[in-house]
Amino acid sequence: MRLAEAWRVALTALRTNRLRSALTMLGVVIGVSAVVLLVAIGTGAKVEVENQVQGLGSNLLLVVPGELSFGSAPTSSRLTLSDVDAVGRLVGNREVVAATVTSGEVIRTGNREVFATVQGTTETLPNVFSRPLARGEYLRRSDVDTRRRVAVLGASSAGRLFGDREPIGRQVSIAGVRFRVVGVLARTGTSAFGGADPDLTAYIPITAAQRLLGTQRVDGLAVKAPDLAGINALGARIVAALQQRYPGEKFSAVTQEQILGVVGRILGLLTFVLAAIASISLLVGGVGITNIMLVSVRERTREIGLRKAVGARQRDILVQFLIEAVLLTTVGGLVGIGLGVAGAALIDRFSPVPAAVVWWSPLLAFGVSAGVGVFFGVAPARRAGRLDPVAALRTE
Amino acid sequence: MGKTFGERTRAGPPGERARSTVTGPGAPPGAGPDPVLEAVEVTRTYRLEGVSVEALRGVSLAVRPGDFLAIVGPSGSGKSTLMHLLGGLDRPTSGTLRVGGADVSRMGRDDLARIRNRTVGFVFQAFQLLARTSAVDNVALPLVYRGTRRSERRERAVAALAAVGMGHRLRHTPNQLSGGEQQRVAIARALVGEPQVILADEPTGNLDTQRGAEVIDLLGRLRSERGMAVVVVTHDTGIAGRASRQVHVRDGVVEYVVDGP
Numbered sequence: 001m002r003l004a005e006a007w008r009v010a011l012t013a014l015r016t017n018r019l020r021s022a023l024t025m026l027g028v029v030i031g032v033s034a035v036v037l038l039v040a041i042g043t044g045a046k047v048e049v050e051n052q053v054q055g056l057g058s059n060l061l062l063v064v065p066g067e068l069s070f071g072s073a074p075t076s077s078r079l080t081l082s083d084v085d086a087v088g089r090l091v092g093n094r095e096v097v098a099a100t101v102t103s104g105e106v107i108r109t110g111n112r113e114v115f116a117t118v119q120g121t122t123e124t125l126p127n128v129f130s131r132p133l134a135r136g137e138y139l140r141r142s143d144v145d146t147r148r149r150v151a152v153l154g155a156s157s158a159g160r161l162f163g164d165r166e167p168i169g170r171q172v173s174i175a176g177v178r179f180r181v182v183g184v185l186a187r188t189g190t191s192a193f194g195g196a197d198p199d200l201t202a203y204i205p206i207t208a209a210q211r212l213l214g215t216q217r218v219d220g221l222a223v224k225a226p227d228l229a230g231i232n233a234l235g236a237r238i239v240a241a242l243q244q245r246y247p248g249e250k251f252s253a254v255t256q257e258q259i260l261g262v263v264g265r266i267l268g269l270l271t272f273v274l275a276a277i278a279s280i281s282l283l284v285g286g287v288g289i290t291n292i293m294l295v296s297v298r299e300r301t302r303e304i305g306l307r308k309a310v311g312a313r314q315r316d317i318l319v320q321f322l323i324e325a326v327l328l329t330t331v332g333g334l335v336g337i338g339l340g341v342a343g344a345a346l347i348d349r350f351s352p353v354p355a356a357v358v359w360w361s362p363l364l365a366f367g368v369s370a371g372v373g374v375f376f377g378v379a380p381a382r383r384a385g386r387l388d389p390v391a392a393l394r395t396e
Numbered sequence: 397m398g399k400t401f402g403e404r405t406r407a408g409p410p411g412e413r414a415r416s417t418v419t420g421p422g423a424p425p426g427a428g429p430d431p432v433l434e435a436v437e438v439t440r441t442y443r444l445e446g447v448s449v450e451a452l453r454g455v456s457l458a459v460r461p462g463d464f465l466a467i468v469g470p471s472g473s474g475k476s477t478l479m480h481l482l483g484g485l486d487r488p489t490s491g492t493l494r495v496g497g498a499d500v501s502r503m504g505r506d507d508l509a510r511i512r513n514r515t516v517g518f519v520f521q522a523f524q525l526l527a528r529t530s531a532v533d534n535v536a537l538p539l540v541y542r543g544t545r546r547s548e549r550r551e552r553a554v555a556a557l558a559a560v561g562m563g564h565r566l567r568h569t570p571n572q573l574s575g576g577e578q579q580r581v582a583i584a585r586a587l588v589g590e591p592q593v594i595l596a597d598e599p600t601g602n603l604d605t606q607r608g609a610e611v612i613d614l615l616g617r618l619r620s621e622r623g624m625a626v627v628v629v630t631h632d633t634g635i636a637g638r639a640s641r642q643v644h645v646r647d648g649v650v651e652y653v654v655d656g657p
Contacts, residue, residue, distance in 0.1 A: 005540045016528060306524045309485060310585070311513025311541040313506045389485050393524065 002316060010324040013296070021328060024292045027285020028332030028372065029339065032365045034278035036340025039361045041347070042271025044354035049263050053256050055188070057129045059228055061235050062254045063087070063221040063242070078246060079218040081206070084122070090241050091223055091234070098128040100220040101209050105175040107202055109161045116157050116200045118174060120209020128224040136168045136183030139205050147207040152183035154201035172202075175212055179204060223253075231255055282368070285332070286376035293325050293380035304384055305392025318385035325377020326370055333369025337362045430497060431458040432515075432592045432625050433482050438491035439648075440477050451477040453648035454491070459593060463625040464616060466639035470631060474648040476597055479629045483518055483595045484511035496592055513541050517586030521598035523578040525570040531557060531581045532566045538589045556584040560614060576607035583614060593625040594618070600635060612638050 014021040065077050081099065088094030101120040106113055123141045125131060131138070134155065143150050151172060158167045158181075167181045179202075188198050210216060223238065225231040235253030242251045297304070304317055341362065344355035440452040452474045459465055459482075469475040480486040484495055487508070493500050496515035500508060512518075517538075525534045535553040544552075557563050560580040570578055579599060586594050596615065600608030612628070612635055619626045628639060636642045642654040 002540065002543060012528075302524065303526060306520075306526070307537070307541075308509065309483075309512060309518050309520075309524075310538040311509050311589075313509040313541075315506075316541060390480050393520065 003319070006316070006320045006323050007327075009320055010327050013324055014327060020292065024288055025328055025332035025335070027288040028282065028329050028369055029285075029336040031278065031280075031282030031285045032333045032336025032369055033339035033343065034281055035275050035368075036337055036357065036361055036365050037343045037347075037355070038274035038278050039271055040340070040344035040355040040357045041353060042267060042274050043358050043361075044344075044348060044356040046264060046267040046271070047356050048354045049267065050260055053259050053263070055130065056256065057224065058256075059225040059231060060128065060256055061223040061225055061231060061238065062259075063223065063235075063238060064252050064254060065249065067250045067252060077217050077219055078249065079221055079242075080216050081210075081218060083242060083245060084218060084221060086241060086245065087221065087223065087238055090238060095124050095127050096224040096226075098122050098125045098222050098224075099206055099218045100125070100222075101206055101213065101215070101217060102219050103175075103209070103213055105202075107157060107161065108173040109170065112161050114157055114160045114200060116154070116202050118202050118204065118209065120206035120212075121203050122206050125203070128222050132186045134184045134186040136181070138183055139203065144205040144207050147211055148205060149177065149179045149208055150182045150205065151179040152185060152203040153181055154185050154199040154203075155187040156197050156199035157202055158184045160200075174202060174204065177212055179208075282372060286329075286372045289325055289328060289373065289376040290380060293321060293377055294383070296324070297321060297380050297384040300384075301387060301392045301395040304387050305389045305395070308387070308389035309393065314385040317387075318381045321381035321384045322374065322377050325381065326373035329369045329373030329377075330366065333366050333372075336369070337365050340365070429461050431460050431494070432463075432496060433457075433459040433627070434492075434494040435478075435482065435488075436492040438478075438481060438488040438493050440474075440481060440486065441489045450648055452481070452488070455645070455648075455650055456491075457643055457650065459625045459627055461592065461625055462619065462623050463627075464619055464640040465625070465627045466636040466642045467627060467629045467645060468631065468633060468636040468642050469645040469651075472647075473645045475629045475631075475645050478645065479595050479597050479627065482593075482627065483516045484508045485518075509541075513538055514589060515592050517589060517591040517594045519579070519582050519586050519594060519596035519599045521601035523570070523575070523582045523602070525578055525581060525585075527571070528569055530567045530569055531562060531573070531584075534570070534581055535585045535588050537585060542589065552588050553584070556588040557581065559587065559618070560584045574607075575603050576610060579603060579607070579611050580614065583611070583618070587618065587622075590622075591624065593627060596626070596628045598630055599628060600630070600632065608635070 063079075065079065079099075084097060084099040085094070088097045091097060099122050103118050104115060105118045107116050107118070121139065123139045123144050126138050133152075136152070138152055139150065142148070151174065153161070153167060153172075161167070161172065162170070167184055170181050171178050172181060173179070185199070185201075185203075204212075206218070223234070225234050232255070235255065239251045239253050243249065307317060341357050344357050347353055348355040435458070436456050437454050438452060438456070439450065439454055442449045442451060455474075455478060467475045467478060477486070481488055481493060482495065484500055484503075485508075487503070488501055491501070495511050498511065500511060503511070526537070532550060532553045535556050536549040539549040539552060554563070554566060557566060560583050562577060562580050562584060565573065565577060565581075570581075573581065579602075583594070586596075594615065599611050599615070603611060615626050615628065616638065618624065628635065630636055640655075644651045644653065
């Protein structure tokens with residue numbers, strides 16, 4: 001019964017001084033909304049990258065030169081097409097091995113041009129990476145064998161160069177060299193974190209690309225493993241084979257799981273740091289609560305004396321003021337959560353930055369705000385409870 | 397009832413302190429109902445910034461049900477301190493003090509709060525009503541701390557307000573009431589818990605003569621109607637004269653007692 005009364009008294013007290021309550025709450029509102037928002041952004045980034053990595057395909061092994069470790073710089077590749085063949089033989093199926101060489105080039109047609117990512121690939125690329133076609137067909141083995149100048153355009157490249165017109169069969173000029181369009185890829189849909197359009201691409205036979213770029217190198221080598229169970233063992237064998245071909249050099253076979261692990265750790269750390277920084281404002285908000293509660297206690301000293309005179313115990317007074325503080329912070333927390341969630345939704349929708357609110361983050365924020373109320377409200381509440389009724393009644 | 401021990405002790409020449417037992421604790425049993433308030437050689441010493449202040453230096457008195465007692469004295473005589481002790485707002489430094497039959501000298505804070513809630517009812521000079529709160533809610537406050545249900549609280553508050561003639565002002569807040577009305581609300585609040593004694597500290601101090609007289613009349617009437625004891629602390633001898641017994645205090649001790657009408 002007394003608890004219900006204490007709630008009512010607290011509500012009345014806060015409502016009496018609406019402006020003061022609102023301003024006091026502001027610190028908590030800002031702190032909580034910042035935490036919710038920043039955690040959402042961190043999580044959104046993580047989810048985004050995870051989707052991209054998983055969207056590459058499944059059971060992938062990416063073979064990269066050098067030792068893969070946290071923060072190491074990428075080593076330039078010495079792999080060639082003969083290494084690709086060797087890996088194919090080792091795996092026992094050359095259809096599941098894909099190689100790429102990449103460059104950024106200008107693609108022109110008529111009076112339109114785009115600057116796109118041009119990838120020279122083996123014809124096996126669609127076997128390894130998921131690369132659905134919208135129209136036409138992908139490169140063939142004979143294209144690769146004969147360095148045929150044919151190209152498959154990404155959805156954005158096709159759109160920007162040809163608009164509504166049919167691109168298949170038409171000519172484009174890539175880095176000054178003419179290619180015939182034989183296919184257009186479907187839109188991938190995922191917007192890359194960082195703003196680059198993943199559909200602004202063109203795919204040409206790797207041999208043609210090597211001639212175009214004047215190189216023998218292969219930038220990327222990927223293998224689609226038959227199953228997840230043996231993927232690490234297969235990776236180890238490929239690395240061993242390559243290290244045998246290039247004594248003294250290091251290679252690594254990376255799975256999506258490993259990539260996700262590293263990415264997860266980095267972004268998890270980022271999210272945590274962001275949240276910690278945002279929590280500082282919550283701390284400041286809490287100090288504001290203590291401050292105002294102390295003022296409130298002093299202002300209501302006579303009232304406290306009277307309540308004690310009619311039978312309120314120390315505990316009753318303490319609970320009354322503590323509830324007031326907790327009410328301030330939890331209402332502030334709710335408003336902050338609302339703002340944080342709304343802000344995250346807006347940012348996710350209208351900006352390149354992704355944001356995803358996890359279910360536990362508002363709950364945690366609410367719990368923390370209640371905790372802040374207790375932690376920062378207990379000292380003033382204690383002081384109120386300990387007031388001597390005689391002295392309190394005499395106060396001006 | 398209550399006047400069995402009226403005694404006059406001589407006030408000597410200035411400088412002589414009369415330390416007296418006015419109504420002694422050694423009263424023969426069966427001589428009357430048990431005292432509601434009983435003080436035996438009660439002292440109260442404050443420590444203020446390193447200096448000891450002896451507010452009460454040995455007071456004994458007893459208040460029985462139905463007593464109408466005035467504690468009279470100039471400012472600084474210790475009369476307010478005495479009232480605070482009698483009401484359990486404070487604890488004596490030494491001596492025995494029984495409120496409602498219970499020894500409060502060694503009581504813990506929570507137990508004292510209980511005494512204040514159930515055994516005594518306070519009325520203050522400055523009314524001490526909660527601002528922005530209706531008369532009903534003000535009067536019901538002691539019952540909140542007793543854990544009474546909301547509906548019963550309201551019922552009893554309304555009844556108490558009716559008893560003091562404020563039944564038509566239930567919803568008014570203090571700033572909508574005159575001084576006399578506010579004091580009556582305060583008296584209703586003191587009544588609502590059905591205490592054994594009402595302790596009023598200068599209840600007429602903030603009121604004009606007529607309102608003040610009305611308040612004292614009201615207290616007297618309630619005392620006869622309900623058999624409560626009433627203790628009024630005052631410096632006004634006119635008010636004091638309306639009580640049935642006057643205890644005059646000066647410098648922390650009882651100087652003399654007057655048995656009134």
